[in-house]
Amino acid sequence: xxxxxxxxxxxxxxxxxxxxxxxxxxxxxxxxxxxxxxxxxxxxxxxxxxxxxxxxxxxxxxxxxxxxxxxxxxxxxxxxxxxxxxxxxxxxxxxxxxxxxxxxxxxxxxxxxxxxxxxxxxxxxxxxxxxxxxxxxxxxxxxxxxxxxxxxxxxxxxxxxxxxxxxxxxxxxxxxxxxxxxxxxxxxxxxxxxxxxxxxxxxxxxxxxxxxxxxxxxxxxxxxxxxxxxxxxxxxxxxxxxxxxxxxxxxxxxxxxxxxxxxxxxxxxxxxxxxxxxxxxxxxxxxxxxxxxxxxxxxxxxxxxxxxxxxxxxxxxxxxxxxxxxxxxxxxxxxxxxxxxxxxxxxxxxxxxxxxxxxxxxxxxxxxxxxxxxxxxxxxxxxxxxxxxxxxxxxxxxxxxxxxxxxxxxxxxxxxxxxxxxxxxxxxxxxxxxxxxxxxxxxx
Amino acid sequence: xxxxxxxxxxxxxxxxxxxxxxxxxxxxxxxxxxxxxxxxxxxxxxxxxxxxxxxxxxxxxxxxxxxxxxxxxxxxxxxxxxxxxxxxxxxxxxxxxxxxxxxxxxxxxxxxxxxxxxxxxxxxxxxxxxxxxxxxxxxxxxxxxxxxxxxxxxxxxxxxxxxxxxxxxxxxxxxxxxxxxxxxxxxxxxxxxxxxxxxxxxxxxxxxxxxxxxxxxxxxxxxxxxxxxxxxxxxxxxxxxxxxxxxxxxxxxxxxxxxxxxxxxxxxxxxxxxxxxxxxxxxxxxxxxxxxxxxxxxxxxxxxxxxxxxxxxxxxxxxxxxxxxxxxxxxxxxxxxxxxxxxxxxxxxxxxxxxxxxxxxxxxxxxxxxxxxxxxxxxxxxxxxxxxxxxxxxxxxxxxxxxxxxxxxxxxxxxxxxxxxxxxxxxxxxxxxxxxxxxxxxxx
Numbered sequence: 068x069x070x071x072x073x074x075x076x077x078x079x080x081x082x083x084x085x086x087x088x089x090x091x092x093x094x095x096x097x098x099x100x101x102x103x104x105x106x107x108x109x110x111x112x113x114x115x116x117x118x119x120x121x122x123x124x125x126x127x128x129x130x131x132x133x134x135x136x137x138x139x140x141x142x143x144x145x146x147x148x149x150x151x152x153x154x155x156x157x158x159x160x161x162x163x164x165x166x167x168x169x170x171x172x173x174x175x176x177x178x179x180x181x182x183x184x185x186x187x188x189x190x191x192x193x194x195x196x197x198x199x200x201x202x203x204x205x206x207x208x209x210x211x212x213x214x215x216x217x218x219x220x221x222x223x224x225x226x227x228x229x230x231x232x233x234x235x236x237x238x239x240x241x242x243x244x245x246x247x248x249x250x251x252x253x254x255x256x257x258x259x260x261x262x263x264x265x266x267x268x269x270x271x272x273x274x275x276x277x278x279x280x281x282x283x284x285x286x287x288x289x290x291x292x293x294x295x296x297x298x299x300x301x302x303x304x305x306x307x308x309x310x311x312x313x314x315x316x317x318x319x320x321x322x323x324x325x326x327x328x329x330x331x332x333x334x335x336x337x338x339x340x341x342x343x344x345x346x347x348x349x350x351x352x353x354x355x356x357x358x359x360x361x362x363x364x365x366x367x368x369x370x371x372x373x374x375x376x377x378x379x380x381x382x383x384x385x386x387x388x389x390x391x392x393x394x395x396x397x398x399x400x401x402x403x404x405x406x407x408x409x410x411x412x413x414x415x416x417x418x419x420x421x422x423x424x425x426x427x428x429x430x431x432x433x434x435x436x437x438x439x440x441x442x443x444x445x446x447x448x449x450x451x452x453x454x455x456x457x458x459x460x461x462x463x464x465x466x467x468x469x470x471x472x473x474x475x476x477x478x479x480x481x482x483x484x485x486x487x488x489x490x491x492x493x494x495x496x497x498x499x500x501x502x503x504x505x506x507x508x509x510x511x
Numbered sequence: 512x513x514x515x516x517x518x519x520x521x522x523x524x525x526x527x528x529x530x531x532x533x534x535x536x537x538x539x540x541x542x543x544x545x546x547x548x549x550x551x552x553x554x555x556x557x558x559x560x561x562x563x564x565x566x567x568x569x570x571x572x573x574x575x576x577x578x579x580x581x582x583x584x585x586x587x588x589x590x591x592x593x594x595x596x597x598x599x600x601x602x603x604x605x606x607x608x609x610x611x612x613x614x615x616x617x618x619x620x621x622x623x624x625x626x627x628x629x630x631x632x633x634x635x636x637x638x639x640x641x642x643x644x645x646x647x648x649x650x651x652x653x654x655x656x657x658x659x660x661x662x663x664x665x666x667x668x669x670x671x672x673x674x675x676x677x678x679x680x681x682x683x684x685x686x687x688x689x690x691x692x693x694x695x696x697x698x699x700x701x702x703x704x705x706x707x708x709x710x711x712x713x714x715x716x717x718x719x720x721x722x723x724x725x726x727x728x729x730x731x732x733x734x735x736x737x738x739x740x741x742x743x744x745x746x747x748x749x750x751x752x753x754x755x756x757x758x759x760x761x762x763x764x765x766x767x768x769x770x771x772x773x774x775x776x777x778x779x780x781x782x783x784x785x786x787x788x789x790x791x792x793x794x795x796x797x798x799x800x801x802x803x804x805x806x807x808x809x810x811x812x813x814x815x816x817x818x819x820x821x822x823x824x825x826x827x828x829x830x831x832x833x834x835x836x837x838x839x840x841x842x843x844x845x846x847x848x849x850x851x852x853x854x855x856x857x858x859x860x861x862x863x864x865x866x867x868x869x870x871x872x873x874x875x876x877x878x879x880x881x882x883x884x885x886x887x888x889x890x891x892x893x894x895x896x897x898x899x900x901x902x903x904x905x906x907x908x909x910x911x912x913x914x915x916x917x918x919x920x921x922x923x924x925x926x927x928x929x930x931x932x933x934x935x936x937x938x939x940x941x942x943x944x945x946x947x948x949x950x951x952x953x954x955x
Contacts, residue, residue, distance in 0.1 A: 073564045075621040075827050078605055081558035083618055089554035097541070105882045107860045107889025107907075110533035114525035114651050115559060115607070115637065116579070120517045135560070135581045138603050140641050148599060155592060158602065159582050161522055163559070174527055177519040183906035185893045193559065197584050207558050218893030222871060226892045229875065233882070333872040334879075383519050416551045427666060428777040431673065435778075438549045438677070445551025448670045449629045449662030462627035463551075 080198065080206030092209075095238060095397065095404075096191050099211045102234040103189040106226065108213055111190050113170040116161040121173050121383075123162075129271060133196040134162040135206075163195035167212040168353065168376065168392060175216050175390075176383035184217025184388070187226070191397075205398065211371075214392035219377065221327050224357055225334070227393040231361065231371055232336045234395060240403065242339045243370070246360040247328065248347035249320035250374070252313065256345065259316075260300045265291055267352060274348040276304075277368055303345050310343040327357065339364075353379040359393070366403050371395040415507040416443040418465040420456035422472045429476055433469075433499075440500055442507050461486065467506060524642065524650030536653075539682060539845060540635055543655045546678040547633040550670065552657055555634050557614040560605040565617050565827075567606075573715060577640040578606040579650075607639035611656040612797065612820065612836060619660050619834075620827035628661025628832070631670070635841075649842065655815075658836035663821065665771050668801055669778070671837040675805065675815055676780045678839060684847065686783045687814070690804040691772065692791035693764035694818070696757065700789065703760075704744045705736055711796060718792040720748075721812055747789050754787040771801065783808075797823040803837070810847050815839040859951040860887040862909040864900035866916045873920055877913075877943075884944055886951050905930065911950060 077083050084092065100110065122134055136159035138144055147157045164170050167190045175182060191211045198204055213230050215223040228245065235243060253270060262269040272287055279287070284304070289295055302308065310328075313321045324343065331341055349358040349372050356375030363370055373393035381387030417437065419430050427446070434444040445465070447456045460468055470482040470491075479496040483503075494502050521527050528536065544554065566578055580603035582588055591601045608614050611634045619626060635655045642648055657674050659667040672689065679687060697714060706713040716731055723731070728748070733739055746752065754772075757765045768787065775785055793802040793816050800819030807814055817837035825831030861881065863874050871890070878888040889909070891900045904912055914926040914935075923940040927947075938946050 074562070075565070075617045077558050077617075077621075078560055078562050081560060083558070083621070084556040085618070085622065086553040086555070089556045092556070093544075093554070100537075104858055105885075105887040107862075107887060109530040110537075111530070112528040112533045112536070114521050114527070115639070116522055116525060116651070118518070118522050121519070135605070137579045137581050137607070144599065155588065161579070163581070173519045173521075174529070177521075177527070178529065183903060185891075185903070187889065187892060195559070207560070215892045220893045222865070222868075222894065223892045225871070225875070226890065229879075233879075330872060334875055414548055418551075421666070424666075427669070428774060431669070431778055435673075435677075441549075443549040443551060445631065446670065447629075448631060448659045448667045449664045450666065459627060459629070 078206075080200035080204075082205060082207070091404075092397065092401065095401065096209070096211070098237050099234045099395065100189070100191055102237050103211075103213050103230055106187070106213075106230045106233075108187040108189040108230065111171065111174060111188055112192065113164070113167075113174060113190070115163055115193070115195075117164050117170060117173070119160060119162045122165065122169060124382075130165040130196060133198055134165055135195050135197050137161045137163075165196050166194055167192060167210050167394065168214070168379065171212070171214055171216070171392075172376075172380045172390070173383050175380050175388060179384060179388075182216075185223065186216040187214075188216065189213045203402075209397035211395040211397055212373075212392055213394075214390060216380070216390045217388055218391075219389040221323060221330070221357075223391045224327055224359075224375065225330055227373065227391055228331065228359065229334060229336065231373075231393045231395060232338060235361070235370070235400075236337055238400070238404065240363065240370070240400070241337045243337075243361045243363050244339050245331070245336075245341045246344040246347050246362060246369075247324055247341065248344050248358050249317070249324055250354050250356055250358060252317045252320040252345060253348060255317040255320070256300075256303060260297065261292055261294070270348050270352070273304075273346060276346060276348075281305075306342075306344050306346050308343075308345040313343070313345070323357065349374050357391070363403060365406060366399060368399065369396075370399050370403065414443050415467065416445050416463070416465055417503060417507060418460040418463075418468045419444060419446045419471065420453055420460070420468065421447050421450075422453055422470075424450060426471070426473065426476065430471060433471065437500065437503060440504065442500075442503055467503075522650075524644035524648075526649060526651070535845065535848075536841065539841060539848075540653070540655070542681050543678045543839065544633070544635055546681050547655075547657050547674055550631070550657075550674045550677075552631040552633040552674065555615065555618060555632055556636065557608070557611075557618060557634070559607055559637070559639075561608050561614060561617070563604060563606045566609065566613060568826075574609040574640060577642055578609055579639050579641050581605045581607075609640050610638055611636060611654050611838065612658070612823065615656070615658055615660070615836075616820075616824045616834070617827050619824050619832060623828060623832075626660075629667065630660040631658075632660065633657045647846075653841035655839040655841055656817075656836055657838075658834060660824070660834040661832055662835075663833040665767060665774070665801075667835045668771055668803075668819065669774055671817065671835055672775065672803065673778060673780065675817075675837045675839060676782060679805070679814070679844075680781055682844070682848065683851075684807065684814070684844070685781045687781075687805045687807050688783050689775070689780075689785045690788040690791050690806060690813075691768055691785065692788050692802050693761070693768055694798050694800055694802060696761045696764040696789060697792055699761040699764070700744075700747060704741065705738070709735055714792050714796070717748075717790060720790055720792075725749075750786075750788050750790050752787075752789040757787070757789070767801065793818050801835070807847060809850060810843060812843060813840075814843050814847065858887050859911065860889050860907075860909055861947060861951060862904040862907075862912045863888060863890045863915065864897055864904070864912065865891050865894075866897055866914075868894060870915070870917060870920065874915060877915065881944065881947065884948065886944075886947055911947075 123131055139160050193207050193209050195207050213227050257266045257269045268291055328341055347358055347360055353376040354374040355377045358374035360369040360372035371394055375391040377389040421427050430446050434446050437444050466486050468484040475481050481494050483492045483494050567575055583604050637651050637653050639651050657671050701710045701713045712735055772785055791802055797820040798818040799821045802818035804813040804816035815838055819835040821833040865871050874890050878890050881888050910930050912928040919925050925938050927936045927938050
């Protein structure tokens with residue numbers, strides 16, 4: 068007899084999902100995936116682990132520090148440990164991906180002879196980041212990425228934004244606000260207000276805008292700058308730069324953003340608003356052009372975001388290839404949906420208790436026939452008193468119970484109990500299938 | 512301009528999947544999942560990473576040696592490396608799961624107050640093993656597990672076997688042979704032929720039966736035993752123990768296996784045969800009772816296997832809880848299906864080239880309306896000559912192309928090109944939807 072010696076919780080920052088939670092997650096993934104496919108995007112799937120050299124120095128900025136690294140194995144590990152002092156960097160060779168963009172770029176580089184550009188591609192999968200666990204922040208979470216590789220046209224931005232807005236639509240999320248900005252503008256702002264050499268630290272801080280109280284952000288920026296912030300800069304920080312002012316401030320950004328906004332307005336997407344947000348950065352250092360984010364009034368943070376990363380593929384490939392992508396955060400979307408309403412994929416299951424082991428074979432045959440007609444059937448998988456079997460049915464919230472004993476098998480008259488009102492109906496075996504289809508299958 | 516400095520291949524033993532490969536994998540997963548649900552099994556999802564103490568010593572035997580371990584982070588890592596000599600065991604705290612059974616047992620222990628037994632549960636997810644990469648053996652692969660927790664009745668075995676056979680059926684795999692054995696029998700055989708103290712080494716070797724040539728297996732067993740194998744033992748090794756001989760040899764195994772075989776025969780599952788296989792072990796040391804495997808004449812190895820593991824949950828929980836499970840190996844099944852026939856989820860996509868950027872908005876509206884009616888549409892996501900856009904369509908094997916220029920928009924007469932024969936049909940905008948539905952959507 069053993070006793071429990073250690074925690075059976077999932078590791079800190081990780082989660083277990085059971086039953087309905089899994090069904091909802093999968094339903095969401097399949098709906099998003101269907102929308103992406105309806106735009107002609109092709110799916111890819113890449114390994115959870117990548118060679119560390121792929122993940123490191125990829126422009127993932129802060130996220131690169133959060134890579135879960137896996138130890139080398141066998142002799143290679145022993146060799147490294149034999150060195151004194153041991154080199155931390157050399158102990159690990161692989162790491163869990165921290166996003167889906169870096170693996171996509173590796174895939175483009177690796178298969179560029181087979182892939183025809185422009186390539187419309189999507190990727191829905193978990194990513195891992197060794198963040199300090201805290202409420203609502205997980206170390207394993209799903210991203211639903213959609214990308215266009217090999218097009219430097221704004222048409223590509225329009226396409227990924229449309230696909231993502233439509234995906235939200237298909238799961239009944241509207242009233243989204245689309246925030247837009249341009250990396251060149253961020254650099255211009257950084258330059259103008261004196262962050263020149265410290266532009267990437269500046270961008271990293273700016274990206275924490277949502278997580279930090281404004282005063283804290285301000286003081287960190289002032290520390291970085293070594294002086295107080297100007298009031299003009301403060302109002303930009305608060306998103307108060309009027310879009311028209313951008314024209315003189317940074318004309319290239321103005322041109323491309325204004326074209327994008329015009330075209331987006333024409334599309335009549337089901338968005339609450341499209342706004343220019345000069346303080347929007349998006350964490351990844353690999354963005355080079357437009358950046359965007361979808362926000363919802365009921366969600367504290369962005370539901371998705373993305374941008375153009377024209378330089379990243381060139382890190383892996385001989386020739387630079389432009390690309391733009393948009394990623395939906397699955398957990399944030401789920402959180403929003405759970406607050407709004409139940410989002411489910413109900414399946415009515417017929418329960419059949421086993422009153423006598425000798426009858427199990429007959430019950431299995433009945434179940435098999437029903438399943439062949441799309442009716443889900445749970446035959447009690449053990450030996451227990453009828454009372455306990457019915458308790459089992461109740462604990463699973465099963466509504467319909469088919470009672471079939473020896474007598475019923477002989478007479479061909481079965482009993483169907485409805486747990487919702489306790490009523491029992493007699494049904495002839497011949498009519499069973501038709502009757503149950505009507506009760507248990509969703510109307511077409 | 513950067514140049515490629517490192518390999519962009521996936522890490523050794525890992526794979527990338529693109530387009531149709533992903534679609535096939537997902538289709539298979541969704542079909543198997545639908546069958547499991549139709550039996551009343553509930554899904555679970557657990558983290559990729561588990562605390563190492565959960566994975567180690569769990570009876571995973573050989574597989575425990577193959578755990579990908581992740582390095583501790585921050586100070587904890589620095590502290591360990593500061594110790595001299597560094598303790599390999601203390602450098603890592605988490606590991607990627609090597610199967611889905613150990614995580615399930617942890618989940619049962621953790622949520623035992625909420626879970627009502629018997630619990631019918633399934634889990635479809637990747638697992639990772641740091642095996643020496645070789646043909647057909649991957650370091651990341653999917654398992655499709657179905658388990659019944661809390662029932663010690665053979666009814667549970669019958670239920671998981673039925674569900675798995677039905678899952679194979681639903682993907683058009685029949686002619687499977689079900690191999691059955693019992694752990695007690697393996698122990699009795701081990702005892703009888705002198706492996707007494709070395710029973711687990713004996714079982715590990717026996718499990719390699721498929722991977723080793725018979726003579727090699729024989730010599731390794733002889734080395735372990737320290738003497739030559741008897742001819743009786745050799746015939747058992749070759750699966751030649753007649754089932755009736757089991758009666759005197761190990762009566763408890765005989766009783767439970769014969770009941771199981773009788774009941775399985777009655778179920779009339781679409782199996783080619785059900786055979787007693789005294790040399791069947793199944794690698795995991797956690798099995799305690801029946802063990803089984805599904806084999807197919809065209810596959811070199813088992814397509815799935817499982818057994819009863821009544822002791823494993825007790826490792827994590829105060830009270831022991833019996834359990835039985837069956838796992839389908841997704842990659843082996845895919846390999847078999849690919850050999851047999853194409854297995855696909857074709858989606859016809861309509862291609863719309865953009866002949867003039869000014870028209871893109873109008874084309875987007877047309878695409879939006881069609882997508883709202885289940886027609887997948889790919890509007891070319893860049894700026895290119897019509898000739899190159901049509902090349903793009905051909906490279907994607909798109910059959911239908913909708914040609915809409917300024918003239919067509921004004922007249923409302925569109926052109927639909929069929930790449931299969933090069934024909935072009937004129938269609939009025941009013942009739943477009945009906946026409947395309949007939950051509951592109953599968954008949955109901």
